[in-house]
Amino acid sequence: MDPIEPGSEVPEAEPEAPPQPPPFPVRMWRGVRGWLAGFALVFLAIVLAEIFKVPIARFEGLLARHHGAVQWSLIGATAGGLLLFVAAAIYLGRHGVSMRPEEVEEMLRKNRETMAGPAAYRRWRYSFYGQSAGRGFDVEISFRQLKEVLRVPGWSRDPTSLTLIAAVAGGLLMVFGGFSLFIFYGPPWLKVLFGGWMLYALVRMTWGLARA
Helix, strand or coil, X not given: CCCCCCCCCCCCCCCCCCCCCCCHHHHHHHHHHHHHHHHHHHHHHHHHHHHCHHHXXXXXXHHHHCHHHHHHHHHHHHHHXXXXXXXXXXXXXXXXXXXXXXXXXXXXXXXXXXXXXCHHHHHHCCXXXXXXXXXXXXXXXXXXXXXXXXXXXXXXXCHHHHHHHHHHXXXXXXXXXXXXXXXXXXXXXXXXXXHHXXXXXXXXXXXXXXXX
């Protein structure tokens, strides 16, 4: 590198080019691979449901004997988790950053681009008619941070800590309660599919908390 002489202007660095999306065949293969993995999981669940049909039938009989209690417990857990999560999101939003109308439209445009549907709809149907306003927040919390929050004395009197814990607890209740409803009402293969997913998620979360 040549030395820069005193008094000479420092050359500006060239701006980095924005990352380019992968080619269409790569994107198509990723989508096809995801669908194939989903079909493979469903096929595996159907096979396992047929292999373990006797234990599953006993489990369904147990649920039938306590139908009312199990049903309303799952519905209450899902609804309570949803309300808790929404309340935490509203609190965080009220203490978030104000968004300009252009930022609101940009956020909606990005969300539309991830949805299925015609490309023209995803690209153009994101503008608001009239005035728009919003507030945004960006919160991330890891298992380690969650454990550190719980170790701090007086965390139950801190609104921010309570809100984060309420959001985590509400999200877990909402997700696991909702998937449990599929297990409760669904056919045997759906019980195997969602039951296996919930067991896998519980093991991963327990392992993550233990290692955090």
